[in-house]
Amino acid sequence: MNAGSSNRPGAFEREFLTRSANQTMALGYALGSALKRPLALFLFGDLGSGKTAFVQGLAPGLGVPGTVAVTSPTYTLVNEYPGRxxxxxxxxxxxxxxxxPDEIGLLEIFEENGIVAVEWAERLHAGDLPTCRLDLFFTVTGDSTRSIRIIAYGLDLPDLLKDIDV
Structure with a gap:
């Protein structure tokens, strides 16, 4: 998996190229393992771009037991999983x-003491997103390759992204 980085005002950006669903999951796992405090992650991308695979890797990185099936909450809106x-x-x-976000209970979820991963985040207004967050942009670049650009907004988040190595 290749990684690159660039800067923009008030944010730190890093881009990863994954060559399989397993590598996309590995990136999720690496990020989940590095997270030490509650945070919101906003996932942007087309159908099949790897958002759910990423969350399936994020979950075990957060300590969600391997016996728990992590599935897309398309019909339930929210799935909650136990972990550290x-x-x-x-x-x-x-x-x-x-x-x-208030009408669907998302603001309450943001106040929970955990990680909130929101797929199809483009359905929210940019002004509704917390100031401290990660925005992840998933782009299909080939049959099994994906570009995943992560932008960190917040004081200590750049260090989080610098430490991810997959």
């Missing part, structure tokens, strides 16, 4: 755009 930091997996695919 609980994981709230949110899927906004079936909601109209723009979705009101």
């Amino acid at each position: 930091l609980p994981l709230f997996h949110v899927d906004l695919y079936r909601l109209p755009s723009p979705a009101d």
Whole structure:
């Protein structure tokens, strides 16, 4: 997996290229293992771009037991998983755009003491996103390759991304 980095004002950006679903999951695992405090992750990308595979790797990195099946919450909106930091997996695919985060209970979930991974985050207004967060942009670059650009917003998040090595 290749990684590159660049800077933008108020944020730190890093890009990864994965060559399989397993590598996308490995990136999720590496990030989950590095997370030490509650944080919101916003996942942007088309169908099949690797968002759910990433969360399936993120979960064990957060200590979600391997016996727990991590699936897309497309029809339930939110799946919650136990771990050293609980994981709230949110899927906004079936909601109209723009979705009101207060109306769907997302603001309450942001206040939980865990990790919130939101798929189809483009259905939210940019102004509804917390100031301290990770934005992940998934792009299909080939049959099994994906570009995953992660932008960290927050004081200590750049160090988090610098330490990820997969």
